Amino acid sequence: MDVMEAIMGRRSIRQFTDRPIDRGELERLLEAARWAPSGGNQQRWRFVVVTSLSQRELIRKFAPGIFAMPAAFIVVCADKEPDANPWKLALYLADCSIASQNIMLAAHEMGIGTCVALSYAKSAISEILELPENVEPMLVVTLGYPAEAPEPPPRFELSKMAFEQRYGQEWKS
């Protein structure tokens, strides 16, 4: 699968089959995350892989934005420095987002469906995963074999979002 095919073919999957994801597959996804770029190559991301049923059930109960039980979660966390300024705080989210996209694209290539969620109670997730105080769950990636094949949602035309040379001068394809 080439990169554009993966980018354009990936969908947010919210219904999963019961098929588990094996450890080797999960490690491949972690490798994809590990090779994402990060600001200043700081790599302050941390990944908590959750596969046990009891932990998955607990997480889902405190994640109103997750609608069906996935085979696994990868909770993408930031290991925050105690003196992090607003620039660094923004960087943590950017880095975790890029790593999450790597996970989702690699998963798509492997036939695994994903959905990235931010609608969860961070305090509850921190408690369930026993995260240290300085480690914040930035995003949750749900993973499982798809039980649905959603149509691509509409995308705005490039001319509405891309400009040439200066803002307002629309990009002409």
Next chain:
Amino acid sequence: MSQRMVVSEEGLYEILAFLFSSAHILVNEPHLYGTFRLIDGASRLMGFALESGQLEDTQFLRQLKDDVDGKKFLMMTDEKTYFELLERATRAMAREMKKRASAKTTGS
């Protein structure tokens, strides 16, 4: 009308976790998510009640839940149809409760 428990203790805790989490995260979420969490919560509650096997009549709630679950995600892509769902579901609830109140009054 039955006084039977239609949500188990486990279901109660799950709904409470959903409600507390929703209240917590909605502080920063887009305002439309508020309506979505409410209708999704209603769907979850209907699900527990239908699973309990304790309802006298399941047809109304089953149809309503199917309608809600089939269209609730349109909140993200088709607001018009989503708003129509909210209106329709509320109207259906009113119609059903009117019917139940009337049945209670007449003792049937």
